[in-house]
Amino acid sequence: MAGFLKVLFHNVLDGPSTDPFPLGETFTPQRFRGKVVVDPDICMGCGICRHVCAAGAISISPRPDQSGYDFTVWHNSCCLCAQCRHYCPVGAITLTNDWHNAHPQEEKYNWVERKFVPYVPCADCGTPMRPLPLSIARRIYLNNPDINVERIITLCPKCRQVEDARTHSSCAWPAAAKPGKTAGEGAPAKADATAGDAAPKE
Ligand code: SF4
């Protein structure tokens, strides 16, 4: 009896010790693995997250008009394993600590994280593409000081390769292949390198 009165007295003074949920919000640890969200400003559309998602919860669908792609995460399928976050090379995908995921069965196809990720034209050839995040470009081209990273992030993957080949000191630019040459004759020769030989046509 004395113990009961002690608890009652404590609850009257300080409020209930038990969790108020579902009548009120409850404590959620900061590192709780909840709903997946994607940052459309950073995502490159590489598809690694979709590839590693064992639940098949991620869809990346390019739009027919080449304006970009729709990135969808099906909360109904996601098992919150965080593999997508682990393998995303640019940190575009995160797991929030939002665990409010209960939903009626008939809403399961609408219970999604959906973002439109727009393409931008490549600065050289105009091909629709996703720009490389600056932080990633700095790491990739760390050992090539001749690369202008502010410019290279505006190029599509093909034009980035061309730019890299033009500037990289260890890379020789191949001369135009000529018919009738034997193996080795048309090998890359740096002296023959002409800027723009294989650049994408405008
Ligand atoms: S947390 Fe796991 S199951 Fe959910 S979308 Fe990411 S990889 Fe797929």
Ligand code: SF4
């Ligand atoms: S979220 Fe990350 S891994 Fe997924 S497509 Fe975008 S950049 Fe690639």
